[in-house]
Amino acid sequence: MISLKRILVTVAAILTVEGAMMLVVPIVDILTRNPPSIPFLLISSALLALGIYVQKYQYLESPTPFEALIIASIVWLLMPLLSSIAMYFDFGMNIYDTFFESVSGFTGTGFTVIPDVEVLRPSILLWRSMMQWIGELGVVVLAVIILPQYNIISRVYLVERGKLAPTVIATAKIIATIYFTLTAIGIVLYMASGMTFFEAVNLIMTTIATGGMSIYNDSVVPVITRAPIAYVTILVFMILGAQNFRDLKDLMSLHIGRLLKSAEFVVNILLMFTLSGLLALSLHYIDGYSVLNSISNGIFHMVSGSTTTGFSTIDLGSLSDVSKALLIVGMFIGGSTFSTAGGIKVYRFIVALKNLFWAAATIAVKAPVSIRKKVGLENIGDEAILGVLSFIVLYFFTDLFLSIAFSWASGASFIDSLFEVTSALGCVGLSVGVVNYALPFWGKALIILGMYLGRLEFIQLYIILGYLFRRKSKIMV
Numbered sequence: 001m002i003s004l005k006r007i008l009v010t011v012a013a014i015l016t017v018e019g020a021m022m023l024v025v026p027i028v029d030i031l032t033r034n035p036p037s038i039p040f041l042l043i044s045s046a047l048l049a050l051g052i053y054v055q056k057y058q059y060l061e062s063p064t065p066f067e068a069l070i071i072a073s074i075v076w077l078l079m080p081l082l083s084s085i086a087m088y089f090d091f092g093m094n095i096y097d098t099f100f101e102s103v104s105g106f107t108g109t110g111f112t113v114i115p116d117v118e119v120l121r122p123s124i125l126l127w128r129s130m131m132q133w134i135g136e137l138g139v140v141v142l143a144v145i146i147l148p149q150y151n152i153i154s155r156v157y158l159v160e161r162g163k164l165a166p167t168v169i170a171t172a173k174i175i176a177t178i179y180f181t182l183t184a185i186g187i188v189l190y191m192a193s194g195m196t197f198f199e200a201v202n203l204i205m206t207t208i209a210t211g212g213m214s215i216y217n218d219s220v221v222p223v224i225t226r227a228p229i230a231y232v233t234i235l236v237f238m239i240l241g242a243q244n245f246r247d248l249k250d251l252m253s254l255h256i257g258r259l260l261k262s263a264e265f266v267v268n269i270l271l272m273f274t275l276s277g278l279l280a281l282s283l284h285y286i287d288g289y290s291v292l293n294s295i296s297n298g299i300f301h302m303v304s305g306s307t308t309t310g311f312s313t314i315d316l317g318s319l320s321d322v323s324k325a326l327l328i329v330g331m332f333i334g335g336s337t338f339s340t341a342g343g344i345k346v347y348r349f350i351v352a353l354k355n356l357f358w359a360a361a362t363i364a365v366k367a368p369v370s371i372r373k374k375v376g377l378e379n380i381g382d383e384a385i386l387g388v389l390s391f392i393v394l395y396f397f398t399d400l401f402l403s404i405a406f407s408w409a410s411g412a413s414f415i416d417s418l419f420e421v422t423s424a425l426g427c428v429g430l431s432v433g434v435v436n437y438a439l440p441f442w443g444k445a446l447i448i449l450g451m452y453l454g455r456l457e458f459i460q461l462y463i464i465l466g467y468l469f470r471r472k473s474k475i476m477v
Contacts, residue, residue, distance in 0.1 A: 182208050419431075
C-alpha cells in the first residue's frame, strides 16, 4: 500500500538541499554589494526549517520502488516551482516564464526565455548555473550524502543512478567526488584558457552538467571570440560530462585498459567522431561554410548536441534541413547511461543495433541456435532487451507526437519543431530559434512537458501505466 507519509517526508528531506543552495543567492548579493534577495532568503529558510521538522520521521521504512518513482516525479516538479516563485518575486518576470526557466535549469536543458540574461545580477546568473549543476548531479545524490540519516532517500537515488559501490551512500560519494573534482579542474583550466573567474565558475558548472546555460545572450561566443583556446577546453569538458560515471572513475584512476574495454565509451566516441564528420560535410557542401569553419563548427555543435550540453556558436536556424537532421540524430541518441547526459543513451543504441544482428542471425539459421548476447563484457537477457526496445519506441513516438503538437502551437515547420522537441526531450538546449520569450503559451507548455519527461526518462508514464495495471489486476482478482 502506498504510504503518503513516507512520500511527503522524503520529498521534504530532499528539498532541504535546494533550500541550502538557495542561500547562495543572498550571500552573493551581499558580496557584490547588491541588496540581498529576500524571496530567495525566505524560501530557503522555510525549506531548511521543514527539513529540521521532518528529522523526527527519519527512521521510517524505505519507500517502495513505486513510491520512489512518485517521489522523484514530485521532486522534479517542486524544485523548479520553488525556484520560479523566488525568481518571480525577485526580478518581476512572469511566473510562467520563470517556471519554464527553472525547469530548463534543473533538467539540465538550457533553453531560456529571458530576453536579455546579461542584465541579470551576478547572483541570479550564478543561480541559473547552479540549477543545472545541482539538477544534473541529482539533488537526490547530494541529499544521500548530506543527509545520510534519511535512509528513505536511498531508494529514490536508485531511480536516478546506478551503483559504483556496495552501498548507495558509498556510490553517491564516489559520484560527487568525481563531479566536484572535474568541476574544480575545469575552473582552473577555463581560467587558464582566458576566462574570468566568474565566467569559469558559471560555464564549468553548465558544461560538466551538460546543461548549456550561459551568462551571455550569445552562448559561449563572447568567450571563444576573446579567448579562442576556450573552444578546446569547453569541447573536452562537454565530452567528459557525457560519460558514464563508471568510465570516468576508470579514467581518473588511470585504468585506461579497462576504460577502452567499455563498449559504451568506445561507441560514444566513435559516434561523435562519425556524426561530426557528416555534419562538417553538410556544413561545407550544403550550407556553404569554408572548410575550416565546417570542421570547427561541425565538431563543436555535434559534440554539443550528442553530449546534450547545448552550447552553440552559430545561428542554427539558418542551417539546411540536412544539417538540422544530423543534429537531431545526435541529440536523439545522446550521451552515456549513468551520466548527466540525456537522449535514449548510447548503451540503448548499442543494444538496439546489436539486436538487429541477433534477430537476423536467428532467422538466417534454420536449426534452433543459442546466441550469446553481450554488450562489451556484460551479458544481456531477453527481458533487458525488451525493456530497451520498449523505451526507444516510447521515446520515438513521444518525440514524434510532441513535435506535431508543437508545430501546431508554434507555427514552425515540422523539421524545426522536431529539432526543438528532440532538444527538450534529450535535455539538450540547442535551438533553431523557435523557443524564445515570444513563444506562445502552449508552445512553452509542450517544451516544459518534453523537458520534464526527458529528465526522468518517462517514469511518470510508467507510474500511470503501473497504477492502471495494479487497478486492473485487483479487478481481475
